[in-house]
Amino acid sequence: DAGITQSPRHKVTETGTPVTLRCHQTENHRYMYWYRQDPGHGLRLIHYSYGVKDTDKGEVSDGYSVSRSKTEDFLLTLESATSSQTSVYFCAITQLLAGGRNEQFFGPGTRLTVL
């Protein structure tokens, strides 16, 4: 599992409230990613980070912000949660290998319900 944990694992919140999800890794990987998984859409990239304080937007970044103040933690924040953000959120890291190969490992996911 490449030492990836996510917290919380489940959360129910109300529309308009702020929510922060945490991804923690123990193996000093440079790249970290946040995805959401929804039926019919597969996995969609929200934001990613390529180093401390270095982040970039993905396909579905509207309504989300991220921060990475230290290598091991990548935080995803919903400033004002909406029902359309009800989803399962996955964090991932990329391990770069010799010869340009890479593997991407995922955390266990956080199920977020916005009422």
Add this chain to the structure above:
Amino acid sequence: DQQVKQNSPSLSVQEGRISILNCDYTNSMFDYFLWYKKYPAEGPTFLISISSIKDKNEDGRFTVFLNKSAKHLSLHIVPSQPGDSAVYFCAARIFGASGTYKYIFGTGTRLKVLA
């Protein structure tokens, strides 16, 4: 605009036979392709990958084929086993605007291997 497409939402195969999962892409800048397996309530698990400079990669029962001219890749599982029943995602890697890696996923194919 779905850059990575898995047009078959589901597939059923008899145990012992070959499973073929397909994936099409539109962006010729993708340089690396990956396949993942996902069980319910778990994060995706990396299976196998292939560089755009190759046309085949094999790992045990799993083989990935890449046809660059057709912008098509496929995952072959031989022989299929009941434990292979899961959702399979293909993903493609591309450099983002910041010169760093990001991944685009397909919508997934649910494979069911019948005993």
